[in-house]
Amino acid sequence: QKEVEQNSGPLSVPEGAIASLNCTYSDRVSQSFFWYRQYSGKSPELIMSIYSNGDKEDGRFTAQLNKASQYVSLLIRDSQPSDSATYLCAVVTGANNLFFGTGTRLTVIP
Amino acid sequence: GAGVSQSPRYKVTKRGQDVALRCDPISGHVSLYWYRQALGQGPEFLTYFNYEAQQDKSGLPNDRFSAERPEGSISTLTIQRTEQRDSAMYRCASSTRNEQFFGPGTRLTVL
Numbered sequence: 001q002k003e004v005e006q007n008s009g010p011l012s013v014p015e016g017a018i019a020s021l022n023c024t025y026s027d028r029v030s031q032s033f034f035w036y037r038q039y040s041g042k043s044p045e046l047i048m049s050i051y052s053n054g055d056k057e058d059g060r061f062t063a064q065l066n067k068a069s070q071y072v073s074l075l076i077r078d079s080q081p082s083d084s085a086t087y088l089c090a091v092v093t094g095a096n097n098l099f100f101g102t103g104t105r106l107t108v109i110p
Numbered sequence: 111g112a113g114v115s116q117s118p119r120y121k122v123t124k125r126g127q128d129v130a131l132r133c134d135p136i137s138g139h140v141s142l143y144w145y146r147q148a149l150g151q152g153p154e155f156l157t158y159f160n161y162e163a164q165q166d167k168s169g170l171p172n173d174r175f176s177a178e179r180p181e182g183s184i185s186t187l188t189i190q191r192t193e194q195r196d197s198a199m200y201r202c203a204s205s206t207r208n209e210q211f212f213g214p215g216t217r218l219t220v221l
Contacts, residue, residue, distance in 0.1 A: 004152075032208045043201060043212040044153065051208075088152050092208060097166060098143070100152030 003027060004091050006101035014109050019076040021104050023089030026070070032092035033065055035074045038103065039085045048074060079108045112136070114204050114213030122219045123192055131187045131216045135204030142185050143210060144177055145201045153201055153212075159185060192220045 005024045013019045021035075032051055036044035050056045050063040050072065062075040072091075076083055086103040093099060115134045123129050135142050141160050145153035155169040161182040170176070174192075179185040189196055197220045203210040 008150075034209065043214055046209055046211060049209055090152075095166075097155055097158075097169075098210060099155065100145075102150070102152050 002101075003093060003099035004089055004101040006089050006104050008102055009105040010107055011104055012107045012109055013079050015079060015081060017079050017108075019079045019083065019106055019108070021074040021076075021087050021089075021106065023072045023074075023091075023101055024070055025072070025089075025091045025099075027091070027093040028067075028070065029094035030067075030070075030091045033063070033072045034090040034098075035061075035063060035072075036088040036090060036100075037085045038088055044088055044100075076106075079106075081108045081110050084108050114202055114211055116200075116202050116213040116216050118216060119214060120217045120219075122221065124221050125193060127192055128188065128190045129192055129218065131189075131200050131202075131218070133185045133187070133202030133204075133213060135183065135185070135202070136206075136211060139204035139206045139211075141205045141210075142179055143203045143205070144185070144187050145203065147199045147201055147215070156187070189218075192218075194220050196220050 035048040037047050038044045048063040050065045056063045060077045064073045084107050086105045088103045089101040117132045143158040144156040147153045157167040159179040174190045177187045199215045201215045203212045
């Protein structure tokens with residue numbers, strides 16, 4: 001079982017819609033969770049971090065964490081073509097290592 | 111301020127040669143991480159340092175790979191006797207707490 005699982009996509013949404021990206025993780029004692037955005041040919045860029053159950057909002061982005069279900073998600077409201085990228089979920093495990101999922105490729109259609 | 115920098119950005123080498131990849135972290139960042147990323151995959155952990163101490167090297171694929179950070183700042187990832195399967199993007203990240211910030215990466219091609 002992989003440490004972090006994501007649907008590889010591609011996920012396509014029309015401009016202005018809500019994009020929903022999902023991630024599950026296997027280590028129950030994980031405490032820190034991150035979403036990175038990676039444009040093609042570029043480095044991963046940190047866009048959200050979340051440490052507590054519930055929602056955390058930052059502009060058009062909302063991260064949601066449910067530790068009981070070992071599930072973390074990212075919602076992007078009012079999606080823009082510039083949001084088209086691969087979104088990587090990353091989790092710090094109990095051994096203090098950061099594991100990444102394979103990423104979900106998002107395409108926002110104008 | 112300056113972000114994480116890596117050099118060289120591209121490295122082409124022949125099988126059997128040694129290569130050294132450099133990472134210069136964000137000033138003041140305690141932790142430094144090395145990852146390898148294959149196309150279409152997320153970054154794969156290799157090793158990390160707190161200050162000059164290597165905390166975990168469990169992700170290094172084999173003993174041809176080594177890393178050091180002698181003064182707690184710049185780090186070097188060395189691959190000895192390179193093989194074609196070592197071709198990948200090698201990424202470095204630094205952090206002061208939990209949030210890691212990535213450098214531009216070094217694209218290694220082994221012919």
